[in-house]
Amino acid sequence: MxxxxxxxxxxxxxxxxxxxxxxxxxxxxxxxxxxxxxxxxxxxxxxxxxxxxxxxxxxxxxxxxxxxxxxxxxxxxxxxxxxxxxxxxxxxxxxxxxxxxxxxxxxxxxxxxxxxxxxxxxxxxxxxxxxxxxxxxxxxxxxxxxxxxxxxxxxxxxxxxxxMDAAAHDRAVALVSHTPQLLSSLVAARLEHADETAVRLAGQGVRDVTRIAASDPRMWLDILSANAGVVADILEELAADLGTTVAALRAMETGDEAVRRAGSADIEAVIRRGNHGQARIPGKHGAPPTRYETVAVAIGDQPGELSRLFREAARAGVNIEDVAIDHSTGQRVGLVQLQVEPSAVRRLVEALGERGWDVRD
CATH class of the missing domain: 3.40.50.720 (NAD(P)-binding Rossmann-like Domain)
Incomplete structure (x- = not known):
């Protein structure tokens, strides 16, 4: 070419x-x-x-x-x-x-x-x-x-x-791309008129869920209009699960012990189903998912700190499989969550501790 x-x-x-x-x-x-x-x-x-x-x-x-x-x-x-x-x-x-x-x-x-x-x-x-x-x-x-x-x-x-076949592709992307976009937007929409105090409490969890909610609405309207029926089918299934979850949460508010237990069981069931689904997402390089351990390190918000942390991990012979940063609201400090192989956790913690890093439990 x-x-x-x-x-x-x-x-x-x-x-x-x-x-x-x-x-x-x-x-x-x-x-x-x-x-x-x-x-x-x-x-x-x-x-x-x-x-x-x-x-x-x-x-x-x-x-x-x-x-x-x-x-x-x-x-x-x-x-x-x-x-x-x-x-x-x-x-x-x-x-x-x-x-x-x-x-x-x-x-x-x-x-x-x-x-x-x-x-x-x-x-x-x-x-x-x-x-x-x-x-x-x-x-x-x-x-x-x-x-x-x-x-x-x-x-x-x-x-x-x-x-792939075209129809199979459209069903797949409705599940792994188009529906998540709408769900991210729906969660983020709850924040539009939320109290400022509540928004300032936002941590990494809500940041992860709402990251793609920043996408261009016009672009997504073009995409969703071309796959509307399939996305609607998945949302109907989600709506059924959501209805069950709402009913379970209401049950947990009641004074009846048996009703509360039933509601708790339903909530636990949906969270476990989520565990099983999340575990099927392919890992790095498309390989089967791998369970990594997290080493959390507090760092200052200034140039060079992150690269210095990575160099320390390299010196210890530890490969960083993934990384996330949880920023503290109103403070110039962040918590870096390093994902590593379980066998490398102790080595990394000891090496960082010896070099003066603030490693958190």
Missing amino acids: RTVAVVGTGLIGTSAALALTGRGITVYLSDADPDAARTAASLGAGTTEEPTEPVDLAIIAVPPALVGKVLADCQRHGLARCYTDVASVKSGPRTEVTTLGCDTEHYIGGHPMAGREQSGPLAARADLFEGRPWVLTPTPDTDTETLNAALELVALCGAMPVV
């Missing part, structure tokens, strides 16, 4: 362009908003000049509802030899592509499972897709050249290809 056209220079399109230009690919950028394309070009994502001949691959990086129309237009003008898209919903675009009479031999649906709560070209990163799944949804019409071009794109972006 030598040349690529990216049509749509938002977060995903520009991130793919940055990854490709970093690999020496010539990338041609276009967008319905010329300013967005120029911004992406200024970041080093490619050029806004038009290609003089068909490129090897065109990436259609537009909302799901526009994929068919944009693909038809690109094919009509002979933009590329092969085409793919990066829309987060696959069944609807595929139906429209067929309805519009597009060339389906040289088109393959795609969806990189990566993103950020920010949007637009300025939020783009060349490493956005590294180690992330990139779903491809070929059909019996898809020719080998097009599949190979899409696989090369995935490899150049550092992602991992996953081949």
Whole structure:
């Protein structure tokens, strides 16, 4: 692959362009908003000049509802030899592509499972897709050249290809992406008019749950409208669980001991189900989930402290598997939670203690 056209220079399109230009690919950028394309070009994502001949691959990086129309237009003008898209919903675009009479031999649906709560070209990163799944949804019409071009794109972006049926993909992302976005927004919406004192008590738990609630509403409206039925099905199941949970909590308020015990059992059951579901989420590098231990260290909020802590862990021969920082409200101190292998906990605690770090139990 030598040349690529990216049509749509938002977060995903520009991130793919940055990854490709970093690999020496010539990338041609276009967008319905010329300013967005120029911004992406200024970041080093490619050029806004038009290609003089068909490129090897065109990436259609537009909302799901526009994929068919944009693909038809690109094919009509002979933009590329092969085409793919990066829309987060696959069944609807595929139906429209067929309805519009597009060339389906040289088109393959795609969806990189990566993103950020920010949007637009300025939020783009060349490493956005590294180690992330990139779903491809070929059909019996898809020719080998097009599949190979899409696989090369995935490899150049550092992602991992996953081949799926379009409908199965939409059900999967409704569960692991679209529904969590709505739930995060619903929890965050409780904070909109909450008392300031309550909001100031927010810790890492509510930060984790509401992080993606900062996402662009317009972008998510495009996504959800293309997968509304499947997401609604999952929300109905959640609503049933929520109703049971509310009833159990009300039961725990009563004076009847048997009723309270029944309510407690229902709450424990839903939390245990959550334990089991969370344990199924793949661990690092897609491996089976691993149970790490937490070593909590208090650090000052000043430059260099975090890097110094990591260097101390490296000197002790301990690999940091994951990290989270819980910031203290109104104080210039934070609690760094280092996730490490259980066998490394004692070694790390002793090494940090010897170097004067404030290791918390």
